[in-house]
Amino acid sequence: MTAAPLIEARALTREFVLRRSWVPGSGQTLRAVDRVDLAVHKGETLGLVGESGSGKSTLGRCLTRLIETTDGAVVFDGQDVTRLGTRGLRPFRRSVQMIFQDPSSSLNPRRRVGDILSEPLAIHSIHPAREIPGRLRELMDLVGLPAAALDRFPHEFSGGQRQRIGIARALAMEPRLIVADEPVSALDVSVQAQVVNLFADLRERLSLTYLFIAHDLGVVRQVSTRVAIMYLGSVMETGGTDTIFDAPAHPYTEALLSAIPVPVADPAARRRRIILKGEIPNAANPPKGCKFVTRCPYAQDLCRAERPALRPLADGRLVACHFPPS
Template sequence: MSTPLMQAQGLIKLFPVGKTWVPGSGQMLRAVDGVDIAVEQGETLGLVGESGSGKSTLGRCLTRLYDLSGGTLTFEGQDISALSRRQLRPFRRRVQMIFQDPASSLNPRRRVREILAEPLAVHNIRTPRDLPGRLAELMDLVGLPAVYLNRYPHEFSGGQRQRIGIARALAMEPDLIVADEPVSALDVSAQAQIVNLFADLRERLSLTYVFIAHDLGVVRQVSTRVAIMYLGSIVETGATDLVFETPAHPYTEALLSAIPVPAVGPAVRRRRIILQGEIPNAVKPPKGCKFVTRCPIAQERCRADRPALRPLADGRQVACHFPREETP
């Protein structure tokens, strides 16, 4: 088998909770808790979960915007877990991030020309002579006229600002782009345009995506593979159609039951699963399965032993003692 473009093993990210004067004496929130995940060349991996599940934190760990608290992260087989800022410079060019809110991720005091030119200058990618042509090329890639290079971010709509954010990421000619809920702040029509743009750029530039979202409809449209997160851990991963049509983990099944279904002809009804119970405290998660307090099929084993992510016969991986396809 070929080496994954990026692979995380036992990835952990901790944040201190409360105020303490003695390092290491306070409580720690496990925002990312032992995540194992691989991103293959050319795929779009959809990362899904409720708000607070750790999706955005995991995305920032994969791009090394956050230092890791534990585990290993490799890019094309090279361990980048503990590299310094200087050592990460070549990696920064090849892995870029697109943020959720384009209004706050673009410098309001700079024109678009300066925003796009800065990473090229920092990494010395283009000469001053080639710079105007490259900036016009980037604007064309995201469907904006080159004349907009002289405008400020506040002069654009939300969808146009997100296109500029995409252009900034493309400026570095990356292999992998981590998109952190890139359409959640946009209206429906702008969402559709940006999603189509992502698909077009993937084909034209042979890009690989990690697409973070809570909109399951968007994830199904853009992703080739999907990973479901709950309370900092991956609970199920596999081919998108397989996971959406026959979810193995009870949490995945509950999430998918919330997708609106259009009624064509006679009303189409889907059994809506309403989860009961309390969401566990991420500082002190349950001893066993993290989902045990809300799981409709929880048993005594679930309260005692935490399930590991294990493969199923159909190629998926699931962290459950009693996955749906094996439930008696």
């Protein structure tokens, strides 16, 4: 893609202090996001994949400025929003919204749905007061819920319906980008399919851009146009969905994809199962070189000594590996 990204992380870093100390060098810091470069282009769905603890959710919250970054920059539509104050962030807050994994904890249980959805409209003066009731009914229609739902409390709905309310809350701001953090992992499989289809429908109808964070590779392949793979706070590989799923270039991506279940009736679709050996590094004390070196079956001396940078391959993908397939 030649167009400038809608949002971009540039050497983005987020650290958490695990243990403080007055003695220099004796404290302990966890780098949850480690110098990440990542771009999301207008109109696409970028699937962000990785094991639990890889830093996916932390990266999503840094991109939306829900948590502050330690270093690096978040650039939205050409503007660095990393250091903006409250007033300067208001347009950004309207344009970038987040959908959380558990709607039960992200929706205020003491407020009716109509109040939850109308509050951001009033705060940001998006619509005149007389138009807000009509806008609320429109939001309910967009996510497939009846207008009568506006008078009910979140606990009166099923999990899938609550997630639809969470989606409606994000849409209320008329955003350009939505960061969806594991939006279907807490739902039943049958409900997952309905919500995934809703995401696809809304993307077409409203010209939305998504950063879709998930660990379910089947869902990621269904919804994403591009995929980024994270491991211990770093991006290992990015590229087109079909390119990565059909021919992974990074050993970690290869191992992840080998674990995808396939139908018994389709033995041709099976991959060679890769069982990773070695120890998972301590996230607070990662290896000096490649973070995957302790589990990589192809590791060499260079991998232990030097961290690989994300490098482009001939097919356009980026891979952080010293010895990717030629």
